[in-house]
Amino acid sequence: MMNHVLDPFRDSPLSMGLTAWFQHEKPDQSPYTLFEMCGSDDAVNASINNAMAADSRFLMQVVLKECGEIFHGIDSLVDVGGGLGGAAAAMATAFPSLKCSVLDLPHVVAKAPPFSNEQFVAGDMFESIPPTNVIFLKYVLHDWGDDKCIKILKNCKQAIPARDAGGNVIIIDIVVGSSPSDIKLLETQVLCDLDIMKVGGVERDEQEWKKM
Ligand SMILES: C[S@@+](CC[C@H](N)C(=O)[O-])C[C@H]1O[C@@H](n2cnc3c(N)ncnc32)[C@H](O)[C@@H]1O
Numbered sequence: 001m002m003n004h005v006l007d008p009f010r011d012s013p014l015s016m017g018l019t020a021w022f023q024h025e026k027p028d029q030s031p032y033t034l035f036e037m038c039g040s041d042d043a044v045n046a047s048i049n050n051a052m053a054a055d056s057r058f059l060m061q062v063v064l065k066e067c068g069e070i071f072h073g074i075d076s077l078v079d080v081g082g083g084l085g086g087a088a089a090a091m092a093t094a095f096p097s098l099k100c101s102v103l104d105l106p107h108v109v110a111k112a113p114p115f116s117n118e119q120f121v122a123g124d125m126f127e128s129i130p131p132t133n134v135i136f137l138k139y140v141l142h143d144w145g146d147d148k149c150i151k152i153l154k155n156c157k158q159a160i161p162a163r164d165a166g167g168n169v170i171i172i173d174i175v176v177g178s179s180p181s182d183i184k185l186l187e188t189q190v191l192c193d194l195d196i197m198k199v200g201g202v203e204r205d206e207q208e209w210k211k212m
Contacts, residue, residue, distance in 0.1 A: 034199040035143075039107040049084050049108060052139065056086030059138075063172065064094050070170060071095050078103055078132040078159065079118075080125050080152070081140035084111065088118045091136070103129060125152050129159040138172040141212070143201040149212055176205040 038045040064071075071077075071091060075098070079088040082102035092100040099119075102112070106122040121130055126148070129135065135156045141149045153169070160167035174192065179185045196203055204212065 035105060039105065045107055045111065049111060052083045053086040056083070056090065056138070059172070060087050060090035064090060068094065071098065073166075074098055074134045074168075075166070076132045077101070077134045077136055078121075078130055079136045079138070080129055080156065081137065081143075083108060084113060085118045085120065087136065087138050092117060101130060101132070125155060127155075129155045131159050133160060133166045134168045134170060135160060136170045136172075140173075141171060142173050142196055142203055143199055145200065145202055146212065153212070171209075173209075174203050175209060176203050178206065 034044070034048070038048060071094070074095070077088075077091065077098060077100050079085070079091075079100065079102045082088050082104055085102045088100040088102050092098055101119040101121055102109070103121045103123050103125060105124065109120045109122040112120050123130075125140075137152075137156075141152065144152065156169050160169070174189075176189075179189065193203055202208075
């Protein structure tokens with residue numbers, strides 16, 4: 001097993017940095033931080049940003065059609081980890097009075113389309129989140145373990161007013177076990193699980209989300 005794990009091919013990008021992590025393990029260090037790698041590799045940065053933008057083009061139409069009422073009456077919203085702003089653009093188009101901003105890492109914000117109407121903020125959600133009424137988190141929390149998620153959610157809480165003053169956090173993420181037992185959906189879910197394992201993320205079932 002060790003021979004296989006430490007085989008030189010494991011130094012290739014396919015190995016996701018496992019060999020280096022195994023040989024020089026430091027406490028609390030993830031073997032591979034995809035979002036750090038995006039900062040130094042334009043191709044990886046473009047690949048994930050474009051994939052997420054494509055997801056938003058499809059998914060946000062469903063969200064706005066099926067759950068559009070949750071956006072009524074919101075003044076301001078920050079899409080935390082909002083990538084190139086695809087989801088924010090869909091929300092701002094559907095609700096023109098909604099002031100939408102996108103917070104993401106500097107190397108992502110730098111690639112945001114110039115024609116976009118949203119305000120982009122380059123920052124780090126683990127440091128601070130700009131003040132707003134509502135925070136939107138789409139496919140962000142499943143990239144992180146519980147401790148990091150709690151840190152993000154604490155920063156969200158600091159950025160919004162109390163619930164009775166309109167403060168809210170909207171989370172769109174995968175809920176394990178919630179899909180019908182259709183083989184194609186199961187295959188897609190397994191593929192997503194592998195992808196999320198690569199970045200050290202966690203897919204959660206309903207109980208785990210409630211606990212969080
Ligand atoms: C899986 S993508 C989701 C993108 C977008 N929410 C969507 O659904 O299309 C996760 C996003 O979180 C961003 N991100 C990662 N670490 C971050 C940090 N520390 N602060 C702000 N954004 C971060 C990434 O750059 C990426 O855009």
